[in-house]
Every structure is written in C-alpha cells, then in structure tokens.
Amino acid sequence: MKNKIAPSILSADFGNFARDVKRIEAAGAELVHIDVMDGHFVDNLTFGSGVVASLRPVTSLFLDVHMMVENPEKYVEEFAKAGADGMSIHVEATHHIHGALQKIKNAGMKASVVINPGTSVDAIKTVLPLVDMVLVMTVNPGFGGQAFIPEMMEKVTELAQLRHEKGYDYEIEVDGGIDDQTIQLAKNAGANIFVAGSFVFKGNVEENISKLRSKL
Numbered sequence: 001m002k003n004k005i006a007p008s009i010l011s012a013d014f015g016n017f018a019r020d021v022k023r024i025e026a027a028g029a030e031l032v033h034i035d036v037m038d039g040h041f042v043d044n045l046t047f048g049s050g051v052v053a054s055l056r057p058v059t060s061l062f063l064d065v066h067m068m069v070e071n072p073e074k075y076v077e078e079f080a081k082a083g084a085d086g087m088s089i090h091v092e093a094t095h096h097i098h099g100a101l102q103k104i105k106n107a108g109m110k111a112s113v114v115i116n117p118g119t120s121v122d123a124i125k126t127v128l129p130l131v132d133m134v135l136v137m138t139v140n141p142g143f144g145g146q147a148f149i150p151e152m153m154e155k156v157t158e159l160a161q162l163r164h165e166k167g168y169d170y171e172i173e174v175d176g177g178i179d180d181q182t183i184q185l186a187k188n189a190g191a192n193i194f195v196a197g198s199f200v201f202k203g204n205v206e207e208n209i210s211k212l213r214s215k216l
C-alpha cells in the first residue's frame, strides 16, 4: 500500500490553519489529520466541523478527521456536509461501533476504526471487513508531543497479517510520537499512513516532511 504522511493540525498555528495546510500540501503531504476532541472522551478540547468546512476550499488533500469524542455517530452527517473525506471513530467511544461505521460509509466518507493503547485487535475483529482504515494509537489520545509506545507495533503487525489472511483491504494508520526514527518502526511493522504533529510543525515544515519521507 502507498505510504502517506498525515500532518496533524493539532500542532499547527490555530490562528493560521489555512496557511499551514497550504504549506503541508506544497511540501507533499497526502492527508491533513484533524483531531476533534470533546473534553469527555479525552481531557482536551479542540474544534468541530467548522474547521473542516473552512479548510475544504483551501486544499484538495484528504481531510482525515479523528473523532476523540463520545458517541461520534451523532456527528457523522455534520462532518460529511462540512467536507470531511474520512472519519475515524474509537471503538471505546460508542456502544454501536458497527452501526456507526456503516453510517459513516452511507454518508459518503471513508470509515475508520481506532484503538487506544489499552485496547486489543480482538476488540475490532468483527468490523475489519467493513473498514477502509484502522488507526492504531501509539500514544494515549488527547495531547500532542507524547512519547511513542513501541509495544503498539505488535498490533500493527497483527492487523497486517489479518488483512493478508482474510483478504481485507484496510489501510493502517499510526498516530502519536511519530518522528524520523519511530516512522521506520511503524513502517516495518506494516503501517502505511503516518500521523505526525509536533515533528512536522516544530521548526521547518518542508524539511521535516522531507525527513519523514526519506525514511519511507
């Protein structure tokens, strides 16, 4: 599967999202990762579908919305209307993961299921035939700038093996603590989409994206 870089605007300048997204697009990123947090599912608050609607006319990049909110199914239509291309929802955040993923697909978006560091692949086995992507959190969600948890690579390997054995076609994304070293571990384990926030936006964005790309 194609390797893709997904800078997270959680670490961008909140007063200049449009400028920063244009910059990552020019630097060759494939996705814009948009972290939506509700202060309940995680201890942080960010923004809602208004930011997606504002970015839609600014970029043709895939808008990769990561919902760190409880009962994410409530917001599916709203984000689809705002122009999101894909929506990732946590298995830990809803009682109705299968129905919620179907709802995302029916709204015309790519559907992705997310697992926290404490959640095993077993918890999502029944929805793997349905999803376009699996997001394996490599930190506990809520904040940028945390250290990568290497033990999560076993789950990435397991997901890549299951895909091969069962003939599934989901992509595998990793999120949290990705830099020019950890990206290699994630790639070797079988991930192909790499979310990076602080590594991309601290310092020179173009150089940082090139450093990540050179390891893929």
Ligand SMILES: O=C(CO)[C@H](O)[C@H](O)COP(=O)(O)O
Pocket (backbone or CB within 6 Å): 008, 010, 011, 033, 035, 066, 139, 140, 141, 142, 143, 144, 145, 146, 175, 176, 177, 178, 195, 196, 197, 198, 199
């Ligand atoms: O989902 C997230 C936090 O919950 C962020 O996308 C993630 O942490 C990226 O930040 P960094 O690359 O700085 O670790």
